[in-house]
Amino acid sequence: MATGAIPIDDLSGGMDLYLTLESGQSYLWRREDGRTYAGERAPGAWYTTVVDGSRLGDGADPVPIRVRQRDGLLEWESPVDAEPAVRRLLRLDDDLDAVVADAPADPLVREAYDAHAGLRLVADPPFGCLISFICSAQMRVRRIHGMVSTLAREYGDTVAWNGETYRAFPTPERLAAATEAELRDLGLGYRAPYVVRTAEMVADGEAHPAEARELPYEAAREYLTRFVGVGEKVADCVLLFSLGFDEAVPLDTWIRSAIADHYPDCDRGSYAATSRAIRERFGGEYAGYAQTYVFHFLRTGGSES
Numbered sequence: 001m002a003t004g005a006i007p008i009d010d011l012s013g014g015m016d017l018y019l020t021l022e023s024g025q026s027y028l029w030r031r032e033d034g035r036t037y038a039g040e041r042a043p044g045a046w047y048t049t050v051v052d053g054s055r056l057g058d059g060a061d062p063v064p065i066r067v068r069q070r071d072g073l074l075e076w077e078s079p080v081d082a083e084p085a086v087r088r089l090l091r092l093d094d095d096l097d098a099v100v101a102d103a104p105a106d107p108l109v110r111e112a113y114d115a116h117a118g119l120r121l122v123a124d125p126p127f128g129c130l131i132s133f134i135c136s137a138q139m140r141v142r143r144i145h146g147m148v149s150t151l152a153r154e155y156g157d158t159v160a161w162n163g164e165t166y167r168a169f170p171t172p173e174r175l176a177a178a179t180e181a182e183l184r185d186l187g188l189g190y191r192a193p194y195v196v197r198t199a200e201m202v203a204d205g206e207a208h209p210a211e212a213r214e215l216p217y218e219a220a221r222e223y224l225t226r227f228v229g230v231g232e233k234v235a236d237c238v239l240l241f242s243l244g245f246d247e248a249v250p251l252d253t254w255i256r257s258a259i260a261d262h263y264p265d266c267d268r269g270s271y272a273a274t275s276r277a278i279r280e281r282f283g284g285e286y287a288g289y290a291q292t293y294v295f296h297f298l299r300t301g302g303s304e305s
Contacts, residue, residue: 001162002081005073006092013096016118017069020090021047023296024141025241026122027132027148028169037142039300044070046077049089050152050159050168051125056080062159062168065089079161091120104283108262109290112297119293122241126209127202128169129242130227133234134194141299150186151175151195175199194229201227213243218272220245232271240288249279249291254298 155170183192212220224235239245266277
């Protein structure tokens, strides 16, 4: 077993693992106590995800990674050296101090940054992120996480390690082989055909969300909308939480509420025009960081949880 520890003080802007993994941007990590997105901290708890081993130079088999925050350290465990993956998935090399300093002198944005110091953007695997946000329509964060976990339980590869059994997120091929009826029985409802058809598109080589990475921002958003069940908001979520487009601002319910209450001049009617306006108000280059902080701040009623 490989292990490691990264001092939090060595990370620009610090790190809050709970805020990062339970702020509504990722549904591919699971807390060991089974209470992910229950709205409460569990100090020192392990979070686990399963990644493609080829990203770790360890073949194609899925590899589990466990991470926890304890005593000023970000500790990790895995069958292989996973520190590069931990740094990539949790964006530990982001200069968070610079991101916060670059934020606009806006009362809501500043209050959100102050309340949730250490929250970092994630870099989830593109296919898992895409399916997660297809499942997110009209759902609360805990229900989304439960839905994504169910897909992993039913269709993901089993990984046995260190006396425990883990489930990887399903491959496109496994999800493409599922039927709409099966997914409806698992609680996906009207999202079931979207998940099946999108998985088919990726499995057949028709399109892949990672291909958007090399495009200019708005062209990348348009590219992602070719997937069934993906509108502009879901596309922005994938761009922000998987593909490194830090300027993306998903216009979800909470951000639209913020626009109505705090930035009514940014409402330009269409999604594209409103998105451009709120991106500029949130600071441009790192507008997606501001969005994530404001989203979590409003969703939690301004609390530090």
